[in-house]
Amino acid sequence: MSFLFPFFLLALLALTIPVIIHLFNFKRYKTLYFSNVSLLKRIKQESRKKSQLKQLLIMLARMLAIASLVIAFSKPYIPLGNRTSNASQQAVEIYIDNSFSMKAEGEKGQLLEQAKIKAIEIANSYPTGTQFLILTNDFNAGNQFSLNKEQFVRQVSEIKDCPRSPRFSDVYAQAIGGIPASVKKAEKTVYILSDFQKNSTNFNAVKTDSTVWTYLFPFQAGKTNNLLIDSCWFETPGRKIGQAEKLFVRIKNLSEQAYQNIPIRLTINDSLKAIANINIAASEESVQELNYTNNSQGIQLCKIELDDYPIIFDNSYYLSYQVRGKMRALGILNPQDNGSNYLKALFTDDELVGYDEVPENNVQISQLKNYQCIFLINNQNISSGLKSELTSFVERGGSLVIFPGKMKSYAEYDALFNSLNGKTIAGFDTVSMAISEINYNHDLYREVFKKQENEADLPVIKGFASYADQMQMPETSLLKFRNGKSALSMHSFGDGTVYTFAFPLDQSNFNFVRHIIFVPTVYNMVLYSGESQKYAYSTEGDEAVVLNQNPGSDELKVMNIQTKDEFKTSVRNHGTEKKQLLLDELPKEAGHYLVMNDNETIQSISYNYPRKESIPEFYSEEDLQKLIQSKEFKQFQVIESSNVNFSETLQDLSNGKQLWKYFIIAAIFFLFCEIAIIQFWKN
Missing domain, CATH: 3.40.50.410 (von Willebrand factor, type A domain)
Structure with missing residues (x-):
């Protein structure tokens, strides 16, 4: 117990007053004489003892009353922590x-x-x-x-x-x-x-x-029941016109009751594209598949939603992407062989892929940025200028496919591989080697075959390049030879992808060209090319918004499609020839936003509320x-x-906990005790 005004405790010296009064009681007694005083002496002694006890109790009551009053004025309290409130402000x-x-x-x-x-x-x-x-x-x-x-x-x-x-x-x-x-x-x-x-x-x-x-x-x-859309993703990367899409939606049930026949709706550009009903048990999650087709090109604004109450902020999920028209592919060929004829035959009159080709000695480097996928076909010469531009092309998000030619020296190839963080070529082996393994889990082959066969009849390659073993180089094998070496591998560089074959595309490897594996391999390389798109962002995330194209201006505006509110923003360089959108603060509302250069819409951004608030x-x-x-x-x-x-x-x-009231009550109690003793205690 502590005191707010401890100096008042000096008044406890007043406790000596009742003591002095008790000790110096000068009341005189008159002496009376009797013939037989033995009985009177005993009565006198008993009365004196009772009187002394009464006086002691009265003195004690007075002392306790005085002490309680003094302590009450000292403001006693029990501290709640170590805080003392002394500041005037x-x-x-x-x-x-x-x-x-x-x-x-x-x-x-x-x-x-x-x-x-x-x-x-x-x-x-x-x-x-x-x-x-x-x-x-x-x-x-x-x-x-x-x-x-x-x-x-x-x-x-x-x-x-x-x-x-x-x-x-x-x-x-x-x-x-x-x-x-x-x-x-x-x-x-x-x-x-x-x-x-x-x-x-x-x-x-x-x-x-x-x-x-x-x-x-x-x-x-x-307790609050909550059903929410946790996340969404596509089965395959790359959004193409005419492509059948599979959109997966993860639903979480954060309640102790099951839900039956809950509709999940997908709208794209305000048009209903797919709907499904789900059943989900208590405290479980479920993944629902929504199927539709991209029938038009341009920006696609998607919204997946369900109905749930009372927590509604996580009932919707926004994502957006851009569907381009034809993918553009370029073949840089060796004019001394006919390897490019196989690609030309594959892509001629194709609705999704437009294919061009150019000899290696007549490449217009400034035009490479107009393509999403570039094939190097059995090249004998790779100039330093072409090497530099191909490196920038991949770093920006393009796909580069390399069919190495048969050469005595691979110095120019190795210079290109070094700039792309790839493996170098140690030499060329003229023996025949069969392909024995397909990476069915990779995007190129995931949906190509109805069943996976370990002993599939795969083509035999006549002569292949031997790549140096460099353990620090990360790569993924897509096709393997019987000796365990990669016949086709891929690795990422910057925002793009490098596909590296171990053999040339020529007449000697016609077995590969006429095999069923050739078409999906090469065709999907083109379809999955181009700049990667970020489908959705979080209103609390710190991910950079990178523009898919150079706007040509450093001042842009962003418009909220729902509210039509607009705010100006700027851009800065991000990597090689890319721009990052500078947002002073992230959008606070979930939904779709359009990035506009003057009156031209150049990109969409979709924001969602974080789901951590959904966890009860x-x-x-x-x-x-x-x-x-x-x-x-x-x-x-x-x-x-x-x-x-x-x-x-x-x-x-x-x-602290104030106690002065209790001491005031105690003082009154002791005063009543004194009065009661004086009034009712008879000697």
Whole structure:
């Protein structure tokens, strides 16, 4: 127990007054003489003992009454922590968690509304002159200005839900750093009103400030059922016109009840493209397949949605992509052989692929950027300029397919492979070797064969290049010889892909050209070429938005399709000949956005809310108390959000548990005891 005014305890010296009165009682007794006084002596002795006991009890009651009054005026209290409230100026910052999870219903209504009411109650408990600050999930810079009580109440009433869900450590750091310099000398207090969702409450990363007292108000929601769309992905990369698409949708059931016949809808450019019904058990997840066909080229804005209540922010998932017209492929050929004839025969009059070819000694390097896939066909000469441009072509996202020619020296090939981080060629082996293995799991072959055969009849290659074993070079084998070496391999470089055959495309390997494996191998190399597209982003992610084409301008604008709101933005260089969109802040609303250069739409961006808010796992008051104790956060304390009279709670928080009332009651009690002893104790 401590005292707010300990100097009042000097008044305990007044306890000597009842003692002095008792010791110096000068009352005189008259002596009477009797003939037989033995009986009277015994009566006198008994009466004197009772009188002395009565006087002692009266003295004790008076002393206790005086002591209780003195202690009451000294303002005794039980400290709640190590806090003492001595500052004349106070700065109070209140964080209100306005994330989507706070829209859940509790015993007294929506949690966000409860938090706003509690924030106003906290403000009303402070005296006039207190400076208040508001902090919400959007970390608005305007909230770093101090407010008076009326301004604070007005702004709290205007708080709405926010898609952001920052980590607890970031909230605390923002709260501490957000206190302006004008109140640095004030006593600083931070209140955190939240549901304390487990996936964002990271006490391990909190760096405490010993000058700031922090009080946690946890709000608990009742059990809420939630069915959500977790993620979406395509079966194969690359979106082509006329392509049959398989879109997979992962559905999660975060509740204890099963769902039956829930419709899942896919709309593209506001037209319904696919619908499916799902059945999902309690606390399970399911992957649903949606099938449709890309019938038009250009930007495709997709929305997958289901119906669920009361949590609705995760009922939709947005993604978008661009379908191009014909893919363009270029063959750079050796004019001394006819290897390019096989590719020309494959792609002639094809609806999806337009094929051009050019001799190796007449390549217009500036035109290579107009193609998505380039074939090097049995080349004998690869100039340094062509090598440099091919490296840039792959780095930008193009696909390069190499059929090495039969040569005595592969120095020019090795220079190209070195620039592409590929393996070099050690020599050429003239023996025949059969292909024995197909990588059925790779995109080139995943949907080509109805069944996978380990002993398939595969072509025999007559003469192949032997590549040097370089362990540090990552590659994926697509076709293998019987000796375990790669007949066809691929590796990534920059944003593109390099496919490397171990043999030339010529008459000697006609077995490969006429085999069924030739067409899907080469054709899919073209179809899966081109720049990779990012289908969806998160409103809380930090992924760079890279434009698929150079806009030719450094100032662009982004338009929200749903609201038609527009904001200007700029770009900067990203890698080789690519531009990154610079967004001062990420879009706050989920949905589709269009990037526009003047009035021309050059790309789409789709944003989704993060799904971590969907997980209904929260810390209770007891859990938070244990965490605080385990981390030894001496300036942290948990307060029950159901506390009715916060003014008394605030007094207890500032000055500890006040005990003076109990000592006043004790003083009155002891005075009544004295009166009762005097009145009813008869000698």
